[in-house]
Amino acid sequence: MxxxxxxxxxxxxxxxxxxxxxELMSKAVEILKPVIYTGKAEIKGTIVLGTVKGDLHDIGKNIFKSMAETEGFEVYDLGIDVEPEVFVAKVKQIEPQIVAMSAVLTMALNSMKKTVDALIDAGLRDKVKIIIGGNPVTEDSCKRIGADAFTTVAGEGVAICKQWINDAG
Ligand code: B12
Incomplete structure (x- = not known):
C-alpha cells in the first residue's frame, strides 16, 4: 500500500x-486473518470503532478491528464517514470502555477533534478511554484532539486497549 x-x-x-x-488488500487481510492473528481471547472489553467523518478509508480500521476481536474485545464498528453524533449515540447505547477512531486523511484529524468535543458536550468523555489511529496521527495531534492514546500500528493499539482493561481491574 x-x-x-x-x-x-x-x-x-x-x-x-x-x-x-x-479491494485487494481487504480481501488479502480477510484470507490471512486466521494465520496472522493468533491471540488468545481472554480480555473482555468493549470498543466503539469508526473511521471519522469525511474519511472513507477503512483498511487500517478493519485490521485493528480483526486484531481486537481476536484478543477478546467486542467491537461495534460504525463503518466509515462517521458523524460525531453517531459516535455519541452508540457510546450512550453500548457504554463501552473504549472509543477507537481511525483517520487516514490529514484533514480528518479535525473530525476526530469534533468527535471528542461531542463526547465532552454529551457528558461522556470521562466514561471512556479514547484511542486514535491512522497514518497522520501524532503525539501533537493526539493532544490537540484530546484523545488518551495514539498509534500508527494496529497491534500497538490493541496492546494499549488491553492495558486499559487490565488497569481497570
Ligand atoms: C487504498 C487507498 C484509498 C482507497 C481506500 C479504500 C479503503 N477501503 O480503505 C480509496 C480509493 C477509497 C481512497 C480514496 C481517497 N484517497 Co486514499 N489512499 C489509499 C492508500 C493507497 C492506502 C491506504 C491504506 O489502506 N493503507 C494501508 C493501511 C493498513 O494503513 P493505515 O490505514 O495507515 O492503517 C494502519 C495504521 O495506521 C493503523 N490504524 C489505522 N486506523 C486505526 C485505528 C485505530 C483505532 C488504531 C489503533 C490503529 C489504526 O493500523 C493499520 C495497520 O497497522 C493511501 C496511500 C498510503 N500509503 O497510505 C492513499 C491515501 C491515504 N489517499 C489519499 C487521498 C488524497 C485520497 C483521495 C482524496 C483521492 C481522491 N482524489 O479522491 C480519496 C479520499 C476519499 C475519502 N474521503 O476518504 C492520500 C491522503 C493524503 C493525506 N495525507 O491526507 C494518500 C496518503 C495517498 C497519497 N499519497 O496522496 N484511497
Missing amino acids: IAVGELFDSDDYYVADLIFAG
Whole structure:
C-alpha cells in the first residue's frame, strides 16, 4: 500500500488504482486473518470503532478491528464517514470502555477533534478511554484532539486497549 501511495503521488496511479488496491488488500487481510492473528481471547472489553467523518478509508480500521476481536474485545464498528453524533449515540447505547477512531486523511484529524468535543458536550468523555489511529496521527495531534492514546500500528493499539482493561481491574 505504501508503493501504491507513492505511485498515486507521482501521478502514475489514479483513484481507480487506489480502489483496486484497497479491494485487494481487504480481501488479502480477510484470507490471512486466521494465520496472522493468533491471540488468545481472554480480555473482555468493549470498543466503539469508526473511521471519522469525511474519511472513507477503512483498511487500517478493519485490521485493528480483526486484531481486537481476536484478543477478546467486542467491537461495534460504525463503518466509515462517521458523524460525531453517531459516535455519541452508540457510546450512550453500548457504554463501552473504549472509543477507537481511525483517520487516514490529514484533514480528518479535525473530525476526530469534533468527535471528542461531542463526547465532552454529551457528558461522556470521562466514561471512556479514547484511542486514535491512522497514518497522520501524532503525539501533537493526539493532544490537540484530546484523545488518551495514539498509534500508527494496529497491534500497538490493541496492546494499549488491553492495558486499559487490565488497569481497570
Ligand atoms: C487504498 C487507498 C484509498 C482507497 C481506500 C479504500 C479503503 N477501503 O480503505 C480509496 C480509493 C477509497 C481512497 C480514496 C481517497 N484517497 Co486514499 N489512499 C489509499 C492508500 C493507497 C492506502 C491506504 C491504506 O489502506 N493503507 C494501508 C493501511 C493498513 O494503513 P493505515 O490505514 O495507515 O492503517 C494502519 C495504521 O495506521 C493503523 N490504524 C489505522 N486506523 C486505526 C485505528 C485505530 C483505532 C488504531 C489503533 C490503529 C489504526 O493500523 C493499520 C495497520 O497497522 C493511501 C496511500 C498510503 N500509503 O497510505 C492513499 C491515501 C491515504 N489517499 C489519499 C487521498 C488524497 C485520497 C483521495 C482524496 C483521492 C481522491 N482524489 O479522491 C480519496 C479520499 C476519499 C475519502 N474521503 O476518504 C492520500 C491522503 C493524503 C493525506 N495525507 O491526507 C494518500 C496518503 C495517498 C497519497 N499519497 O496522496 N484511497
